Amino acid sequence: MEGLVSLKTTPPGISFHASPPSTTTTTSTSARKFSLVRRSLPASSMGTRRRNGVVSIRAQQSETKDESATVSPANGDVETALKVKEWEVGMFHNEVAATQGIRIRRRPPTGPPQHYVGPFEFWIQSEGNTPRNILEEIIWHKDVEVAQLKERRPLFWLKNALDSAPPTKDFVGALRAAYSLIAEVKKASPSRGILREDFDPVEIAQAYEKGGAACLSVLTDEKYFKVHNEREMDRVLGIEGVELIGINNRSLETFEVDISNTKKLLEGERGQKIREKDIIVVGESGLFTPDDIAYVQEAGVKAVLVGESIVKQSDLKKGIVGLFGKDISS
Numbered sequence: 256m257e258g259l260v261s262l263k264t265t266p267p268g269i270s271f272h273a274s275p276p277s278t279t280t281t282t283s284t285s286a287r288k289f290s291l292v293r294r295s296l297p298a299s300s301m302g303t304r305r306r307n308g309v310v311s312i313r314a315q316q317s318e319t320k321d322e323s324a325t326v327s328p329a330n331g332d333v334e335t336a337l338k339v340k341e342w343e344v345g346m347f348h349n350e351v352a353a354t355q356g357i358r359i360r361r362r363p364p365t366g367p368p369q370h371y372v373g374p375f376e377f378w379i380q381s382e383g384n385t386p387r388n389i390l391e392e393i394i395w396h397k398d399v400e401v402a403q404l405k406e407r408r409p410l411f412w413l414k415n416a417l418d419s420a421p422p423t424k425d426f427v428g429a430l431r432a433a434y435s436l437i438a439e440v441k442k443a444s445p446s447r448g449i450l451r452e453d454f455d456p457v458e459i460a461q462a463y464e465k466g467g468a469a470c471l472s473v474l475t476d477e478k479y480f481k482v483h484n485e486r487e488m489d490r491v492l493g494i495e496g497v498e499l500i501g502i503n504n505r506s507l508e509t510f511e512v513d514i515s516n517t518k519k520l521l522e523g524e525r526g527q528k529i530r531e532k533d534i535i536v537v538g539e540s541g542l543f544t545p546d547d548i549a550y551v552q553e554a555g556v557k558a559v560l561v562g563e564s565i566v567k568q569s570d571l572k573k574g575i576v577g578l579f580g581k582d583i584s585s
């Protein structure tokens with residue numbers, strides 16, 4: 256069954272001895288990892304009590320029936336209250352996503368705040384606050400990155416920049432024109448590591464253009480990069496006005512690549528709907544040979560998104576010819 260997992264909570268009261276200031280301790284129990292990190296906030300400001308040289312720290316939380324927790328800040332501290340709010344909003348998003356069959360959970364980057372107590376960040380690594388797979392890790396990391404970027408470049412800044420930007424090119428139009436290649440400019444990927452050492456994105460993009468690519472996919476992410484998720488096909492088909500769907504042949508949980516995924520998702524009623532709606536389908540990932548290209552083309556894709564098999568070649572144009580079994584530049 257697809258769904259979200261409730262956060263498991265810790266017992267309502269936790270007492271422990273304070274570690275020396277610079278110590279970071281991580282111990283494992285059978286099911287959970289406990290990390291204790293010294294915070295910069297003074298102990299006195301966080302409601303700790305010192306008795307006989309022992310600091311005792313108490314987390315205030317009340318558990319709800321479904322084992323998710325409602326948390327009250329230990330001392331009305333604004334920072335903590337904000338984290339509580341963020342966490343509650345994140346949990347709400349997860350519940351909504353679960354009702355829509357989305358398996359990727361959203362989580363506020365600060366994690367469940369019930370463990371921010373006393374002068375310590377007492378963070379318990381559990382199923383609820385640890386990414387289950389690379390996609391969750393990417394999304395959770397992205398949440399932090401986007402929040403930071405929003406601070407650096409707020410909406411009004413972006414709007415101003417857009418006003419003076421050159422007109423956009425017709426991406427979908429370029430793909431409709433012919434059976435097309437979207438060539439991916441990427442230096443590395445989570446599953447394959449470094450793909451190209453001598454990485455000059457502009458040079459690569461120009462070589463792709465000469466080689467006949469209709470569009471480019473440029474991975475600009477600093478830590479990870481953006482993805483499509485084929486498991487959301489049914490959800491996407493329910494959305495009005497969708498013009499382009501990418502089917503990713505790579506499982507983002509296991510990194511396994513299976514190009515029959517494209518065929519599977521385009522069979523039967525789904526394929527019918529896609530044709531009726533005149534949606535362009537892009538076959539993504541794991542395409543290495545002319546046979547692979549022919550296979551996804553027969554399955555119904557109008558374009559392919561290819562990274563590894565061409566970006567690794569020293570002669571990129573030859574790489575494209577090798578992939579398609581012919582020159583597609585004219």
Ligand SMILES: O=C(O)c1ccccc1NCC(=O)[C@H](O)[C@H](O)COP(=O)(O)O
Nearest residue numbers: 444445446447482539540541561562563
């Ligand atoms: O490619 C990965 O390792 C990856 C890992 C985690 C999330 C997404 C990932 N790839 C997404 C992509 O869109 C691919 O880069 C693209 O489909 C090209 O794939 P390939 O031709 O196999 O390089």
